[in-house]
Amino acid sequence: xxxxxxxxxxxxxxxxxxxxxxxxxxxxxxxxxxxxxxxxxxxxxxxxxxxxxxxxxxxxxxxxxxxxxxxxxxxxxxxxxxxxxxxxxxxxxxxxxxxxxxxxxxxxxxxxxxxxxxxxxxxxxxxxxxxxxxxxxxxxxxxxxxxxxxxxxxxxxxxxxxxxxxxxxxxxxxxxxxxxxxxxxxxxxxxxxxxxxxxxxxxxxxxxxxxxxxxxxxxxxxxxxxxxxxxxxxxxxxxxxxxxxxxxxxxxxxxxxxxxxxxxxxxxxxxxxxxxxxxxxxxxxxxxxxxxxxxxxxxxxxxxxxxxxxxxxxxxxxxxxxxxxxxxxxxxxxxxxxxxxxxxxxxxxxxxxxxxxxxxxxxxxxxxxxxxxxxxxxxxxxxxxxxxxxxxxxxxxxxxxxxxxxxxxxxxxxxxxxxxxxxxxxxxxxxxxxxxxx
Ligand SMILES: Nc1ncnc2c1ncn2[C@@H]1O[C@H](COP(=O)(O)OP(=O)(O)OP(=O)(O)O)[C@@H](O)[C@H]1O
Ligand SMILES: [Mg+2]
Numbered sequence: 001x002x003x004x005x006x007x008x009x010x011x012x013x014x015x016x017x018x019x020x021x022x023x024x025x026x027x028x029x030x031x032x033x034x035x036x037x038x039x040x041x042x043x044x045x046x047x048x049x050x051x052x053x054x055x056x057x058x059x060x061x062x063x064x065x066x067x068x069x070x071x072x073x074x075x076x077x078x079x080x081x082x083x084x085x086x087x088x089x090x091x092x093x094x095x096x097x098x099x100x101x102x103x104x105x106x107x108x109x110x111x112x113x114x115x116x117x118x119x120x121x122x123x124x125x126x127x128x129x130x131x132x133x134x135x136x137x138x139x140x141x142x143x144x145x146x147x148x149x150x151x152x153x154x155x156x157x158x159x160x161x162x163x164x165x166x167x168x169x170x171x172x173x174x175x176x177x178x179x180x181x182x183x184x185x186x187x188x189x190x191x192x193x194x195x196x197x198x199x200x201x202x203x204x205x206x207x208x209x210x211x212x213x214x215x216x217x218x219x220x221x222x223x224x225x226x227x228x229x230x231x232x233x234x235x236x237x238x239x240x241x242x243x244x245x246x247x248x249x250x251x252x253x254x255x256x257x258x259x260x261x262x263x264x265x266x267x268x269x270x271x272x273x274x275x276x277x278x279x280x281x282x283x284x285x286x287x288x289x290x291x292x293x294x295x296x297x298x299x300x301x302x303x304x305x306x307x308x309x310x311x312x313x314x315x316x317x318x319x320x321x322x323x324x325x326x327x328x329x330x331x332x333x334x335x336x337x338x339x340x341x342x343x344x345x346x347x348x349x350x351x352x353x354x355x356x357x358x359x360x361x362x363x364x365x366x367x368x369x370x371x372x373x374x375x376x377x378x379x380x381x382x383x384x385x386x387x388x389x390x391x392x393x394x395x396x397x398x399x400x401x402x403x404x405x406x407x408x409x410x411x412x413x414x415x416x417x418x419x420x421x422x423x424x425x426x427x428x429x430x431x432x433x434x435x436x437x438x
Pocket of ligand 2 (some may be wrong): 330391
């Protein structure tokens with residue numbers, strides 16, 4: 001049944017009943033009384049309608065679904081439909097507000113900058129990342145022209161050329177930004193900014209690493225190839241020369257192997273897929289084996305001592321062996337014959353400490369800051385003599401990073417160096433807290 005019929009039929013029926021009532025009244029009490037009764041009933045009907053009209057009017061001033069009257073007659077249907085529409089509106093509005101809040105939060109968390117501008121580049125809105133990248137402040141700069149705020153000739157050229165399908169790489173306030181304008185709606189544009197400073201630095205480090213690694217590998221390979229060419233070209237060699245050549249080739253082969261092993265260790269330590277296996281490290285066992293290695297490397301040329309006065313720690317035995325071993329082998333290799341090396345483990349106020357003190361060649365202050373860089377060696381020729389790859393301290397740095405420990409270096413040329421590894425108090429291991437490292 002149509003809505004019109006649903007409205008008119010009950011209304012007509014109500015009117016008919018009303019008139020019938022008045023007619024019955026007139027039949028019993030006379031025509032005049034019947035007419036008066038009909039008039040009174042019609043006026044009361046009119047009063048009811050006007051009263052609901054008034055209530056509807058008042059409700060429209062403050063349309064809250066909870067305050068909607070129930071109604072009577074046709075008004076019941078009107079009010080219930082209004083109630084449904086109002087509830088739907090309220091639901092939509094809540095959903096919309098929630099979406100807006102979620103959108104705002106997402107925009108706040110976005111690492112990329114988003115700037116909304118009108119068709120003539122006046123700033124309408126931007127997120128915190130855009131404020132950081134472009135040095136904007138939304139409150140202060142809203143309504144200003146973006147080209148007046150981002151003062152860069154490259155950015156101006158980009159706007160003038162209008163080739164927005166290509167992003168622009170922009171050097172802006174010590175940062176490297178990738179920016180792109182995306183037109184949207186008919187009179188709005190979005191400026192998206194991405195901070196590429198870190199990825200650029202990582203790319204450069206990667207390029208340097210590959211260049212250094214190839215350079216380091218090229219030297220021993222050249223030596224080996226040279227000797228092989230001599231052997232092939234001259235046919236039979238003197239047994240003495242042959243032995244000397246083979247010895248040098250073996251040394252260079254060993255050097256390449258050390259280099260590749262160190263590079264693999266470094267890449268493994270850097271990999272997030274290689275989590276640290278934490279175990280109970282018995283420091284005494286570890287340091288005694290490192291002392292034996294140091295004495296073997298020194299071959300009696302140095303006095304190496306060990307003192308232990310500290311607790312056991314949580315960590316990876318294998319990684320700590322590699323880090324401590326590197327520091328101790330450096331002390332042996334960079335200390336002249338007759339020098340002393342002190343290896344120690346103690347409990348300091350801020351936590352356990354490992355230290356290696358030598359009376360070696362020492363390091364200049366300007367070189368100390370660069371020691372943990374990959375392939376950095378103060379004296380390349382000396383390091384090469386001792387088969388150094390320059391990756392040792394880079395490995396130490398990564399191992400310590402994984403253990404939440406820090407490295408400090410004190411050194412003075414010709415009087416020796418002290419390398420100290422500081423662990424946090426939290427790394428102390430209670431007996432039986434973890435399985436013991438083998
Ligand atoms: N105890 C030390 N005394 C003096 N110089 C040191 C000492 N330890 C390190 N160095 C300097 O720091 C440089 C970097 O050390 P690192 O351990 O990273 O490389 P390496 O010893 O040359 O090679 P690797 O350890 O990879 O075999 C060394 O080449 C050396 O010049
Ligand atoms: Mg080393």
